[in-house]
Amino acid sequence: MEAKRYAAQIVRRLEGAYPNARCSLDHVSPLQLLVATILSAQCTDARVNQVTKDLFRKYPTANDYAEASLSELEGAIQSTGFFRNKAKNIQQCCRRLVDEHGGQVPREMEVLVDLPGIGRKTANVILGVAYGMASGVVVDTHVARVSRRLGLTLQKDPVKIERDLTALLPKAKWIAFSHQIILHGRGTCAARKPRCDDCVLGDLCPRIGVET
Numbered sequence: 001m002e003a004k005r006y007a008a009q010i011v012r013r014l015e016g017a018y019p020n021a022r023c024s025l026d027h028v029s030p031l032q033l034l035v036a037t038i039l040s041a042q043c044t045d046a047r048v049n050q051v052t053k054d055l056f057r058k059y060p061t062a063n064d065y066a067e068a069s070l071s072e073l074e075g076a077i078q079s080t081g082f083f084r085n086k087a088k089n090i091q092q093c094c095r096r097l098v099d100e101h102g103g104q105v106p107r108e109m110e111v112l113v114d115l116p117g118i119g120r121k122t123a124n125v126i127l128g129v130a131y132g133m134a135s136g137v138v139v140d141t142h143v144a145r146v147s148r149r150l151g152l153t154l155q156k157d158p159v160k161i162e163r164d165l166t167a168l169l170p171k172a173k174w175i176a177f178s179h180q181i182i183l184h185g186r187g188t189c190a191a192r193k194p195r196c197d198d199c200v201l202g203d204l205c206p207r208i209g210v211e212t
Helices: 002-017 030-039 045-058 062-066 070-080 083-101 120-131 141-150 158-168 171-187
Strands: none
Touching (some): 070 083, 141 158, 141 171, 158 171
8 A cells, every 4th residue: 555655646647747748659540559559669749740731741551551562661661670571561561451451450458469569568658548448557668667666566577567557557547647757757756867957756756776
């Protein structure tokens, strides 16, 4: 119970600091979000948003990705890094969407993680952001780092971190918490030089692993 009260304090402060937190990947459909999330691996969201402006116009449907020239798709996403693997995953994923799901993005975790290029983090993003379904907590590098510093978890494996966070947080908070802690990790609790003196959680945080 003490751990849950501590987590609740963190949630309240993050809600106050980031009341309008949202997914920073530009999209207007579940398919666009799926593609953008695949592209975001080892790449900034800002870069992804630059690339998808033209990409989404060129490939508006899952079938367009499925039938695309792989070399052209690679060229279109090259600046996001690891472009060959990302292009292959996007195309193979969209072929499965066309063949098995009528070109639509599924709403079930088990089905999503079975698709090429879709891990649990990406599935949580799609379900939470596109469909408003609290399937879990998105654990990216920011969430993992900040959660450990706050003592909400001692784990390094994303699945185990997510398990710890979902046990501490009310389900109704899972989706927003992900967005809020990601913004906090980008703006305040940076990897190399966290701004602890300016942090809304400064008096609560045990600063685990932070060099002083």
